[in-house]
Amino acid sequence: MSHVVKVELHITDLDALAKAAEMLGLEFKEGQKTFAWFGQHVGDYPLPEGFKASDMGKCDHALTVKNNDRAYGVGVCARRDGKPGYCVLFDFWAGGNGLVNHIGPEAKKLKQAYAVQVARKALLKAGNRVDIQQKGGKYVLVGRK
Amino acid sequence: MKETIVTIDENAEVEIHTKGFKGTECKTETAALKKALGQVVQETATAEMNQSATHGNRASH
Numbered sequence: 001m002s003h004v005v006k007v008e009l010h011i012t013d014l015d016a017l018a019k020a021a022e023m024l025g026l027e028f029k030e031g032q033k034t035f036a037w038f039g040q041h042v043g044d045y046p047l048p049e050g051f052k053a054s055d056m057g058k059c060d061h062a063l064t065v066k067n068n069d070r071a072y073g074v075g076v077c078a079r080r081d082g083k084p085g086y087c088v089l090f091d092f093w094a095g096g097n098g099l100v101n102h103i104g105p106e107a108k109k110l111k112q113a114y115a116v117q118v119a120r121k122a123l124l125k126a127g128n129r130v131d132i133q134q135k136g137g138k139y140v141l142v143g144r145k
Numbered sequence: 146m147k148e149t150i151v152t153i154d155e156n157a158e159v160e161i162h163t164k165g166f167k168g169t170e171c172k173t174e175t176a177a178l179k180k181a182l183g184q185v186v187q188e189t190a191t192a193e194m195n196q197s198a199t200h201g202n203r204a205s206h
Contacts, residue, residue, distance in 0.1 A: 003171050003190050005161040010183035083184075111157035115182060119151040119159075122178040128149065137155035145147050 009115055012085035014061065016121060017076065020113035021063050024102045026074070032062035035073035037091035048087045050080025056089060063088075063110075065102055072096035074103060074110070112139065149175060159183075 011017060018028035034057055041053035059075030075089035088107050092100050103110040116132065116139045123130045128143030147165040159182055163171040179185050 003163055003175075003188060005175065005179060005185055005189075006187040007159040007161065007179055007182045008184045008186050009157055009159060012183075013181065085183075108155060108157050112153050112155065115151075115153045115157055115159050118181050119153070119178065122181045123149060123151070126149075126174065126177065139153045141151040141153075143149040143151075 009111055010085040011114055013118055016117035017114055019117040023113045024109060025066050026063045026102055027066055029062045029064060035059050035062040035075040037072050038093050065099055068098050071098040
């Protein structure tokens with residue numbers, strides 16, 4: 001091995017996010033400014049830095065669950081903490097009426113799928129042949145040249 | 146064969162390993178990948194990366 005790197009994920013590539021959404025049975029709605037949620041934030045969970053309860057339901061783009069009109073949505077919002085890219089807002093009350101089954105707790109499945117799409121794109125662009133495997137809950141991408 | 150291995154776990158934590166690259170070639174190879182993913186929080190060189198630097202020093206003797 002040559003070197004080992006750990007990376008803090010930043011959502012900056014909306015094309016990759018759209019492909020990640022597709023992986024998880026979601027649809028990326030570019031430019032949609034609202035997302036479905038319970039409608040009232042009772043202060044029982046923290047919001048991303050810079051966001052207030054009054055920001056819930058509003059977004060720059062949205063993700064919706066395919067074939068489930070009752071499911072809550074995901075707001076894709078420009079970050080307000082000085083870091084680049086987007087954060088995701090969503091209401092997980094009662095599993096978001098099915099939303100959390102798709103995106104995972106704390107949207108970890110969504111973030112994982114996004115990382116897979118970004119890594120795949122970058123490895124291909126660098127001229128690699130790319131193999132993708134799932135091992136348990138992990139994705140392993142191997143780029144070879 | 147040069148390999149770049151990206152592991153993404155259930156918590157969306159990303160690790161990148163490289164194999165078969167000499168010296169700092171691995172850093173050059175993965176620069177765009179790391180930038181696309183986000184921000185590097187930890188980077189550890191391995192024996193293979195240091196090996197070419199050592200050879201370079203010996204050659205200068």
